[in-house]
Amino acid sequence: MEKKNLAVLGSTGSVGTQTLEVVACFPDRFTVSVLTAGRNAELLIQQALQFRPKLVVLSDEQAYLKVKEALVGTDVQVACGEEALVDAVQLDEIDIVLTAIVGSAGLKPTIAAIKKGKDIALANKETLVVAGELITKLVDEYKVRLLPVDSEHSAIFQCLPGEENNPIEKIILTASGGPFRGKSRADLERVTKAQALKHPNWSMGAKITIDSASLMNKGLEVIEAKWLFDLDVDQIEVVIHPQSIIHSLVQFQDGSLKAQMGLPDMKLPIQYALTYPDRLQNEFPRFNFLNYPNLTFETPDVQTFRNLDLAFQALREGGNRACVLNAANEIVVASFLKDELSFLGMSDIIEETMCQVEQKEKLEFEDYLHYDAESRRVARSLIERRYKL
Ligand SMILES: NC(=O)C1=CN([C@@H]2O[C@H](COP(=O)(O)OP(=O)(O)OC[C@H]3O[C@@H](n4cnc5c(N)ncnc54)[C@H](OP(=O)(O)O)[C@@H]3O)[C@@H](O)[C@H]2O)C=CC1
Ligand SMILES: CC(=O)[C@@H](O)[C@H](O)COP(=O)(O)O
Ligand SMILES: [Mn+2]
Known part of the structure; x- marks a missing residue:
């Protein structure tokens, strides 16, 4: 079996570190050529010394200087900045780029990697939310x-082999409901970031954890699913499943439902993406039904958690709407994490940004960058005005 050579973008984050755990389990299957981080110099140095990539890239200048100094005398090259990241994914020896950067910062390197013929293991959902139409077109064009x-999405993907001639009737995305499931708008008036950061089932980075609490994560996943599986918006349903054991389901035209299940542990979907279509033996903990006698389901409360409807609206409207939604969301989450904005205020600002930023169909690459920047500016100024910052 030939070894696959990886670039791991965002290797210091939650998905990035779990990816390297998976890689370390299968030394015969993987080598690592590129690791990238934002500002976590200490962890990147540790990872570089363990995995000996050809190149590491940081986005933060201070962190870059630290890493460069620490890796003097090794054969690991160190680079810094957005352009270096875009160059790094294009190295000839890379087979697959795992994108675990958070936010729309993942867009440029992902496009560069596709254009260089690299397969993409996509964790960075924001890339597909922002520019799903462009990305799927490039994936077809460059045959990656x-x-x-x-x-x-891994769950749905795992339900599809053998069904190539059977159209999907619909998919059902499961959502945990987050830490505030069952709460009313009145309850949510004063929730804190510490409460929002306590996901009931998954240990993840701060941004996606807030998105899970606000149901925006599921909204982004609805848009991600549309592009990954070429679905109409009416073929995508969301159901609350608080135990996060059934990871999602596909319904075929005969009414049969296929589901993928397992413990909430990202190492399995990461491994499947990296070894697809093979399933390699691992020692990860196994699910036991007897420990979960009650698997339950509820309808999402979209009156309280408005983000899910805003995402469906963006998907129905098409064009630049999902890009605007995503950019506004990145701004409000950052603001909520700085205690500038209330939990419920996040949806208000996203909705107002969607009203204020013009609608645009048929986008080129530069248009995505333009509307991303413009929506960030509008969302930021709405927050500043409303909260008198
Ligand atoms: N965590 C999870 O279980 C899941 C995550 N995802 C998706 O995966 C992506 C990553 O999530 P997660 O791992 O939780 O996030 P984390 O915040 O834990 O990690 C983000 C990573 O990206 C790096 N990074 C952040 N900003 C930039 C930037 N502007 N340029 C370059 N690198 C940057 C960080 O570097 P540093 O820390 O060094 O500053 C870190 O390595 C997100 O899109 C998320 O929605 C999807 C499913 C599950
Ligand atoms: C692990 C993962 O894929 C996350 O996106 C997770 O699903 C978040 O949980 P929610 O269902 O609460 O959004
Ligand atoms: Mn998910």
Whole structure:
């Protein structure tokens, strides 16, 4: 079996570190050529010394200087900045790029990697939310594989082999409901970031954890699913499943439902994306039904958690709407994490940004960058005005 050579973008984050755990389990299957981080110099140095990539890239200048100094005398090259990241994914020896950067910062390197013929293991859902139409067009044009890492999309992907001639009737994305499931709008008036950061089932980075609490994560996943599986918006349903054991389901035209199940552990979807179509033996903990006698399901409360409807609206409207939604969401989450904005205020600002930023069909690459920047500016100024910052 030939070894696959990886670039791991965002290797210091939650998905990135779990990816390296998977890689370390299969030394005969993987080598690592590129690791990238934002500002976590200490962890990147440790990873570089363990995995000996050809190149590491950081986005933060201070962190870059630290890493460069620490790796003097090794054969690991160190680079810094957005351009270096875009160059790094294009190295000839890379087979597959695992994108675990958070936010729309993942867009440029992902496009560069596709254009260089690299397969993509996609955790960075924001890339597909922002520019799903462009990305799927490029994936077809450059004949690369777009392998889902996100647990729900991996679940759907795992239900599809053998069904190539059977159209999907619909998919059902499961959502945990987050830490505030069952709460009313009145309850949510004063929730804190510490409460929002306590996901009931998954240990993840801060941004996606807030998105899970606000149901925006599921909204982004609805848009991600549309592009990954070429679905109409009416073929995508969301159901709350608080135990996060059924990771999602596919319904075929005869009414049969296929589901993928397992413990909430990202290492399995990461491994599947990296070894697809093979399933390699591992020692990860196994699910036991007897420990989960009650698997339950509820309808999402979209009156309280408005983000899910805003995402469906963006998907129905098409064009630049999902890009605007995503950019506004990135701004409000950052603001909520700085205690500038209330939990419920996040949806208000996203909705107002969607009203204020013009609608645009048929986008080129530069248009995505333009509307991303413009929506960030609008969302930021709405927050500043409303909260008198
Ligand atoms: N965590 C999870 O279980 C899941 C995550 N995802 C998706 O995967 C992606 C990553 O999530 P997660 O791992 O939780 O996030 P984390 O915040 O834990 O990690 C983000 C990573 O990206 C790096 N990074 C952040 N900003 C930039 C930037 N502007 N340029 C370059 N690198 C940057 C960080 O570097 P540093 O820390 O060094 O600053 C870190 O390595 C997200 O899109 C998320 O939605 C999807 C499914 C599950
Ligand atoms: C692990 C993963 O894929 C996350 O996207 C997770 O699904 C978040 O949980 P929620 O269902 O609460 O959004
Ligand atoms: Mn998910």
